[in-house]
Amino acid sequence: MPMLEVENIHAYYGNIQALRGISLTVEEGEIVTLIGANGAGKTTTLRAISRLVPLREGTIKYRGDDLAQFKPHELVYHGIAMVPEGRGIFAKLTVAENLDMGAYSRTDTEGIQEDLERIFGLFPRLKERRNQVAGTLSGGEQQMLATARALMARPQLLLMDEPSMGLAPILVESIFQTIQDINAEGTTILLVEQNATMALQVAHRGYVLQTGEIVLADSAAKLQQNEMVQKAYLGIE
Amino acid sequence: MLQRLKEIDMLDLFLWVFRTVILVVVVWGTIATIIENPYPTQTWMETIVAGIAQGSLYALIAIGYTLVYGVLFMINFAHGEFFMSGIMTATIFLAGPMSASGYLDRHPYLGLLWITLVTMVVSTAIAVLTERVAYRPLRYAPRLVPLITAIGASFFWQNYFRGLFGSEVKPFPQIAPFAGKITLGSIVVLKTHLVVIIAAILMLIGLYFFVMKTKTGKAIRAVAENKDVAALMGIDVDRAISSTFALGASMAGIAGVLYALVFRQIHFFMGFIPGIKAFTAAVLGGIGSIPGAALGGLFLGMFESVGPGLFLEGLGIPAPHQLKDVIAFTMLVLVLIFRPQGILGERLAEEKA
Ligand SMILES: Nc1ncnc2c1ncn2[C@@H]1O[C@H](COP(=O)(O)OP(=O)(O)O)[C@@H](O)[C@H]1O
Ligand SMILES: [Mg+2]
Numbered sequence: 001m002p003m004l005e006v007e008n009i010h011a012y013y014g015n016i017q018a019l020r021g022i023s024l025t026v027e028e029g030e031i032v033t034l035i036g037a038n039g040a041g042k043t044t045t046l047r048a049i050s051r052l053v054p055l056r057e058g059t060i061k062y063r064g065d066d067l068a069q070f071k072p073h074e075l076v077y078h079g080i081a082m083v084p085e086g087r088g089i090f091a092k093l094t095v096a097e098n099l100d101m102g103a104y105s106r107t108d109t110e111g112i113q114e115d116l117e118r119i120f121g122l123f124p125r126l127k128e129r130r131n132q133v134a135g136t137l138s139g140g141e142q143q144m145l146a147t148a149r150a151l152m153a154r155p156q157l158l159l160m161d162e163p164s165m166g167l168a169p170i171l172v173e174s175i176f177q178t179i180q181d182i183n184a185e186g187t188t189i190l191l192v193e194q195n196a197t198m199a200l201q202v203a204h205r206g207y208v209l210q211t212g213e214i215v216l217a218d219s220a221a222k223l224q225q226n227e228m229v230q231k232a233y234l235g236i237e
Numbered sequence: 238m239l240q241r242l243k244e245i246d247m248l249d250l251f252l253w254v255f256r257t258v259i260l261v262v263v264v265w266g267t268i269a270t271i272i273e274n275p276y277p278t279q280t281w282m283e284t285i286v287a288g289i290a291q292g293s294l295y296a297l298i299a300i301g302y303t304l305v306y307g308v309l310f311m312i313n314f315a316h317g318e319f320f321m322s323g324i325m326t327a328t329i330f331l332a333g334p335m336s337a338s339g340y341l342d343r344h345p346y347l348g349l350l351w352i353t354l355v356t357m358v359v360s361t362a363i364a365v366l367t368e369r370v371a372y373r374p375l376r377y378a379p380r381l382v383p384l385i386t387a388i389g390a391s392f393f394w395q396n397y398f399r400g401l402f403g404s405e406v407k408p409f410p411q412i413a414p415f416a417g418k419i420t421l422g423s424i425v426v427l428k429t430h431l432v433v434i435i436a437a438i439l440m441l442i443g444l445y446f447f448v449m450k451t452k453t454g455k456a457i458r459a460v461a462e463n464k465d466v467a468a469l470m471g472i473d474v475d476r477a478i479s480s481t482f483a484l485g486a487s488m489a490g491i492a493g494v495l496y497a498l499v500f501r502q503i504h505f506f507m508g509f510i511p512g513i514k515a516f517t518a519a520v521l522g523g524i525g526s527i528p529g530a531a532l533g534g535l536f537l538g539m540f541e542s543v544g545p546g547l548f549l550e551g552l553g554i555p556a557p558h559q560l561k562d563v564i565a566f567t568m569l570v571l572v573l574i575f576r577p578q579g580i581l582g583e584r585l586a587e588e589k590a
Contacts (some may be wrong), residue, residue: 072471073469076469
């Protein structure tokens with residue numbers, strides 16, 4: 001049984017249809033990437049999984065359970081966390097408080113403390129700035145914080161929405177390295193990216209989204225070789 | 238282009254004249270008062286203490302406006318009724334009977350504790366109920382809708398309590414240890430004023446600690462910034478919003494008890510003016526900001542208390558103390574025009590929609 005099974009989902013914003021029957025699966029331990037142009041419906045797909053966007057049709061199953069029975073705030077208690085688009089850090093809270101909020105669903109004080117140390121090891125910059133208000137961080141640091149905050153939930157499935165957006169190339173490298181590290185430690189990742197080149201390098205499998213529909217699904221290696229993908233998303237003529 | 242330039246100039250000119258006139262009135266009045274020196278120092282001191290006490294009440298009530306605005310970007314005009322409902326209920330069912338039976342004379346502190354507890358519970362319950370029934374269904378409606386609903390809720394609770402307990406003024410009993418005055422160094426102050434000030438300071442510190450340090454407080458702040466992301470963290474947004482209303486209403490409840498100690502009159506309409514004043518205080522301090530609400534309340538209370546004697550007396554205006562509401566609302570208008578973000582806060586209308 002796949003860890004996440006999205007089947008034929010349709011979603012609307014008012015009368016505008018954003019998703020036209022998306023189906024995808026994520027197996028335990030994988031990094032799966034969802035690539036596509038701006039407005040293709042990547043964010044909407046993640047928000048639908050997180051129950052922040054209602055479905056008009058279709059089902060989303062997580063470890064066999066239909067997610068429709070859960071409210072958005074219940075998902076993290078079942079092991080699903082998200083790094084939202086545009087980071088969505090709490091700008092007025094301190095770095096430490098943001099991380100506290102990441103662990104909001106947990107009660108194991110010792111485990112939280114351990115994870116905090118581990119995450120500060122992964123992101124030393126955040127440790128230096130733990131008492132600083134998050135809104136004063138640089139873009140790259142905010143992205144680290146958004147990722148770190150999601151990790152504080154100790155998720156089994158991590159949904160990431162364009163973690164590389166707006167970052168300097170050197171930071172993009174390090175974010176993708178982090179993604180691989182997190183995955184190596186056992187977290188399954190569904191990664192939405194516009195930076196298809198990098199995403200396909202770290203992912204095991206990928207889906208290509210176009211105007212609310214999946215137009216291609218394959219292993220990351222095969223997608224990298226695909227002529228249409230090369231032309232449209234990898235900038236190779 | 239020239240036309241437009243002219244319009245801006247006219248508006249600026251008008252505002253400049255407006256500001257200058259007010260400034261001249263205040264400065265002129267103040268100088269005239271100082272020269273005339275109509276009151277002894279003692280009176281000024283008492284006026285200042287009364288202003289701080291009044292301001293403490295405004296501050297406690299203003300917290301509710303600011304907290305709710307912080308999470309919902311809505312002005313909860315029914316907040317004055319949360320203030321009224323608790324102390325009204327406690328007066329009818331507790332303070333009145335306890336006074337009649339002599340219990341309040343025998344156990345004044347315990348009696349006051351019961352009154353306070355019941356007041357807080359009722360105010361909180363009314364607030365949570367109002368949010369659940371009247372505001373929550375409109376969470377995603379355009380902003381004007383919940384605003385109008387809040388005004389409706391305010392009328393509803395006023396008339397509900399009038400229907401329940403009648404429209405006459407109910408006396409709140411004198412509590413013996415707090416009767417009379419006390420001498421502090423060279424000034425003499427009402428004991429009730431002192432109680433109000435101390436209680437308000439303790440409550441505000443407690444509230445600040447709660448919002449900054451507890452898990453619920455942090456959840457409220459997270460919800461205030463971004464509801465969707467807060468939900469992703471596992472925060473039950475509806476519950477956090479309920480907690481916000483409860484927190485604001487319990488502060489209003491305490492303010493109700495303190496108000497009753499000072500003024501000793503309870504009435505179904507008693508929430509209206511303090512409610513509007515506290516809203517003014519919240520805007521003054523910067524709506525959405527907790528220290529702003531405290532500061533705004535204090536400032537407004539002082540201004541109202543000291544202002545008439547200081548700026549208006551010297552101008553030869555008869556009975557200047559009757560004009561304290563004029564001062565308060567002039568101040569609201571001035572703040573809205575010249576500094577809509579208040580002393581500490583962010584802009585009222587723009588941003589976050
Ligand atoms: N809040 C919204 N209201 C209306 N339309 C929206 C909203 N969010 C997204 N859309 C529309 O839905 C489609 C998919 O958007 P989105 O999922 O954000 O795409 P992506 O993340 O791939 O850039 C787009 O056509 C976009 O304009
Ligand atoms: Mg997007």
